[in-house]
Amino acid sequence: MPRALALALLASAAIVAGACSGPPQEPLKLDGNMLTVDNRTKEEWRRVEIWLNTYYRMTADSIPPNGRFQTPLDNFVAGFGQRFEFRRMQIRDLRLTATLPDGKPLELKKEFRVGGLDALKRRPAS
Secondary structure, eight states: OHHHHHHHHHHHHHHHHHHHSOSOOOSEEEETTEEEEEOOSSSOEEEEEEEETTTEEEEEEEEOTTOEEEEEGGGOBOTTSOBOOTTTOOOOOEEEEEEOTTSOEEEEEOOOOOOGGGGOOOOOOO
């Protein structure tokens, strides 16, 4: 009987622990004018480049394991010095590239939910 009780308690603890954890945190998170990059891995991300709308860029030397990098979107700069203007521009694409310690590339892309008129798909003419 004590063994059955121990197994029941262990199963209950596993269920409670699973219920307390939420969905996994996205590595690229937008909150208003702020971008947060969460490295929830055990590896350092080196030579980090973050691209906004494939035109504006921000770099960081590295993001440590379990580390975080934050920056306002207005800090993103294009090739000729134009700054991204959060109040006037729409975000359509957000990507991160980096190099892992073993030299392998890391690529992340933020998935955006389609909404508004973009959500309507045209039906082919019959």
